[in-house]
Amino acid sequence: MAATLSTPSPREAKAAEQERPRSLFRRGAGDHDKAGPVAYVLLAIAAVVSLFPLYWTFVAASHTGERVAQSPPPMVPGGQLWKNISVAWDQADMGTALLNSTVVAGCVALSTVLFSTLAGFAFAKLRFRGRNALLTLVVATMTIPPQLSVIPLYRIITELDWGNHLQSVILPSLVAAFGVFFMRQFLSEALPFELIEAARVDGANSLRIIWHVVFPVARPAMAVLGMLVFVQSWNDFFWPFVVLTQQNPTVQVALSAIGGGSGHDINQAVIMTGALVGTLPLLLIFAVLGKHIVGGITSGAVKS
Amino acid sequence: MATNVRAEAPPVAPGRPAWRSRLYRFDLKASPYAFIAPFFLCFAAFGLFPLIWTGWLSLHYVDLLKPDVLEWKGFGNYTRLWSNDQFWTALRNTFTIGVISTVPQLLMALGLAHLLNFRMRGRGFFRVAILAPYATSIAAATLVFVQLFNPDYGFINWALDLVGLHPNWYSETWPSQIAISTIVTWRWTGYNALIYLAAMQAVPKDLYEAASLDGANRWQQFTRITIPSIRPTILFTIIVSTIGATQLFGEPMLFGGGVGVSGGSAHQFQTLSLYMYELGWPSRQLGRASAVAWTMLLILLLIGLVQFLITRYRKRHELGG
Numbered sequence: 001m002a003a004t005l006s007t008p009s010p011r012e013a014k015a016a017e018q019e020r021p022r023s024l025f026r027r028g029a030g031d032h033d034k035a036g037p038v039a040y041v042l043l044a045i046a047a048v049v050s051l052f053p054l055y056w057t058f059v060a061a062s063h064t065g066e067r068v069a070q071s072p073p074p075m076v077p078g079g080q081l082w083k084n085i086s087v088a089w090d091q092a093d094m095g096t097a098l099l100n101s102t103v104v105a106g107c108v109a110l111s112t113v114l115f116s117t118l119a120g121f122a123f124a125k126l127r128f129r130g131r132n133a134l135l136t137l138v139v140a141t142m143t144i145p146p147q148l149s150v151i152p153l154y155r156i157i158t159e160l161d162w163g164n165h166l167q168s169v170i171l172p173s174l175v176a177a178f179g180v181f182f183m184r185q186f187l188s189e190a191l192p193f194e195l196i197e198a199a200r201v202d203g204a205n206s207l208r209i210i211w212h213v214v215f216p217v218a219r220p221a222m223a224v225l226g227m228l229v230f231v232q233s234w235n236d237f238f239w240p241f242v243v244l245t246q247q248n249p250t251v252q253v254a255l256s257a258i259g260g261g262s263g264h265d266i267n268q269a270v271i272m273t274g275a276l277v278g279t280l281p282l283l284l285i286f287a288v289l290g291k292h293i294v295g296g297i298t299s300g301a302v303k304s
Numbered sequence: 305m306a307t308n309v310r311a312e313a314p315p316v317a318p319g320r321p322a323w324r325s326r327l328y329r330f331d332l333k334a335s336p337y338a339f340i341a342p343f344f345l346c347f348a349a350f351g352l353f354p355l356i357w358t359g360w361l362s363l364h365y366v367d368l369l370k371p372d373v374l375e376w377k378g379f380g381n382y383t384r385l386w387s388n389d390q391f392w393t394a395l396r397n398t399f400t401i402g403v404i405s406t407v408p409q410l411l412m413a414l415g416l417a418h419l420l421n422f423r424m425r426g427r428g429f430f431r432v433a434i435l436a437p438y439a440t441s442i443a444a445a446t447l448v449f450v451q452l453f454n455p456d457y458g459f460i461n462w463a464l465d466l467v468g469l470h471p472n473w474y475s476e477t478w479p480s481q482i483a484i485s486t487i488v489t490w491r492w493t494g495y496n497a498l499i500y501l502a503a504m505q506a507v508p509k510d511l512y513e514a515a516s517l518d519g520a521n522r523w524q525q526f527t528r529i530t531i532p533s534i535r536p537t538i539l540f541t542i543i544v545s546t547i548g549a550t551q552l553f554g555e556p557m558l559f560g561g562g563v564g565v566s567g568g569s570a571h572q573f574q575t576l577s578l579y580m581y582e583l584g585w586p587s588r589q590l591g592r593a594s595a596v597a598w599t600m601l602l603i604l605l606l607i608g609l610v611q612f613l614i615t616r617y618r619k620r621h622e623l624g625g
Contacts, residue, residue: 033421033422033423033509033512034422034423034424035419035422035423035424036422039419039422039424040424042415042416042419043416043419043420043424043430046412046416046430046433046434046493046494047429047430047433047434049490050433050434050435050436050437050490050494051433051436053437053440053445053448053449053452053490054436054437054440054448056448056451056452056459057444057448060451068451068457069456069457070457071456071457071462072462073457073458073459073462115342115343115346116343118339118340118342119339119340119342119343121339122335122336122337122339122340123340126335126336126339127336128333128336128337131336134340134344138343141347141351142547143543143547143604143608144351144355144601145547145550145551145577145597145600145601145604146551147551147553147577147580147597147600148354148355148358148597148598148600148601149350149351149354149355149358150354150584150597151354151357151358151361151584151590151593151594151597152353152354152357152358152361153350153354155357155371156354158371171350172346172350174342174346175342175343175346177343177347180340180343205328205331205335206331206332206335206338206339207335210339231438231439234441235440235441235442235443237441237442237443237553237554238551238553238554238577241554242581242585251441251443252441252442252443252554255441255443255444255447256443256557256558258447268451271447271451272447272448272451274444274447275443275444275445275447275448276444278441278443278444279439279440279441279444282439282440282441283436283439283440285439286432286435286436286439290432290435290436291428291432293435294428294431294432294435294498297435297495297498297499297502
């Protein structure tokens with residue numbers, strides 16, 4: 001796990017970013033880091049391969065089921081999108097699913113960010129007995145497969161009569177080891193000890209320090225972590241699939257019903273519409289905030 | 305400025321009531337534990353406790369519908385796994401799908417990161433574009449690829465038809481495993497590329513400049529400077545991908561449609577996770593499913609141990625040479 005500790009800090013990454021234009025004017029720097037035509041071609045291919053399935057989802061969702069099931073497959077959008085959306089809506093209760101996923105992912109993201117920031121701050125900036133051992137333990141928990149806890153968790157959930165309720169999906173993911181580690185990496189770089197000490201001198205207790213010093217400094221990392229956790233939670237499949245039913249599904253569980261049905265009259269276009277509707281909210285978030293998410297990942301702290 | 309303040313005033317001014325200073329000291333001592341408590345409470349309740357319970361269950365016969373009735377089996381569930389063909393098939397599938405999804409994925413991610421590290425136009429676009437699959441859920445991605453891989457009208461076979469190939473991506477072992485690995489690779493390559501990119505940006509630029517002045521071409525710079533410099537990050541992604549591959553569930557499950565739980569009609573793409581689910585839920589044998597879950601943990605520990613030993617051996621080897 002020492003691997004992660006040597007990743008670049010947000011500061012270093014920023015410094016590297018700023019250094020680049022300057023090297024343009026540096027004598028003798030040459031063209032050693034300028035992209036050639038091959039690089040552009042390869043990256044263009046990668047971009048097409050990444051985006052094509054998404055484009056094709058949209059194309060298939062805008063045709064009739066019969067047309068999608070013909071060869072050659074359609075390549076340009078048709079005019080059936082709204083009709084397919086309304087069919088998918090009826091078939092899998094996409095409205096409930098979208099609402100549920102928003103609630104679940106929102107709660108999980110909020111609480112993970114809050115608790116991870118608290119724990120990350122403690123691990124990064126506070127001295128206490130057993131700190132290093134406990135941090136190692138946090139990282140080690142990341143390696144435990146979630147499958148190992150599914151059976152007893154399922155048992156607890158049914159015992160509490162929470163089956164099919166959203167809290168059964170929210171509670172087990174209130175905080176994540178990955179988030180704790182993420183915030184710890186960020187805060188050890190970004191938060192100077194002097195700020196904390198100055199606040200203590202002014203008589204602030206730990207809670208006030210959290211509120212007035214840690215949160216303002218950690219805000220950018222909290223935003224990135226929040227988005228990443230939101231995406232992960234939105235896309236989570238295994239556990240929701242086990243505890244939720246089609247009466248009260250998240251988007252992923254609803255999609256599994258559209259796609260996994262065994263009838264012969266499955267409408268492929270409707271399946272694709274479901275996939276489109278389930279993905280669109282996240283793609284919109286990405287279109288708007290993609291730069292920040294990329295920046296967050298490349299700033300080095302994100303590792304899972 | 306902050307340092308000035310620190311120099312001027314001691315933390316507790318003399319003459320303040322003693323309880324105040326005691327409170328201050330208590331705050332200093334206890335608050336770190338309070339801050340990390342939510343994580344450890346959550347882990348204890350939803351991670352550790354279930355983990356141990358699963359271990360206990362794995363030594364019993366348990367029916368999903370009567371989870372309170374435990375019938376002692378000792379290591380019976382494990383020995384039964386050992387002699388069960390379907391378990392070995394699932395183990396083999398998990399391994400082969402893991403290899404054909406992880407190895408090309410990480411290699412391509414390395415290459416992409418290297419390209420993205422160049423100075424170029426449209427860098428921001430390329431970065432967001434290759435990360436877009438990460439925003440797509442397992443369910444949505446798998447459903448799309450099920451369409452693309454459809455043997456009769458799928459886009460991929462339509463294209464392969466042009467060169468005379470016509471694989472059946474569902475019924476045949478290798479094609480189905482390649483198809484599933486493709487989904488995994490598609491979703492994670494861009495993400496890993498950005499992680500590598502982060503590590504590459506931390507490599508000092510002087511190293512490249514020096515190498516380029518010494519006449520090293522780009523490939524040599526890549527293999528002799530970039531790769532050695534980011535080795536810790538590479539190791540980390542290998543560990544994370546290995547864990548992910550061991551847990552693979554959603555992709556094969558949804559890829560198989562109606563027979564997804566059994567991983568295809570002949571279990572040709574059933575992974576350990578799927579096998580565990582099939583035993584525990586459709587077959588209602590929670591004890592045996594628990595044994596599979598613990599076997600997965602043991603396998604991961606074994607892989608971790610091997611990786612640790614290899615790293616240690618290499619370190620010693622390098623220090624010696």
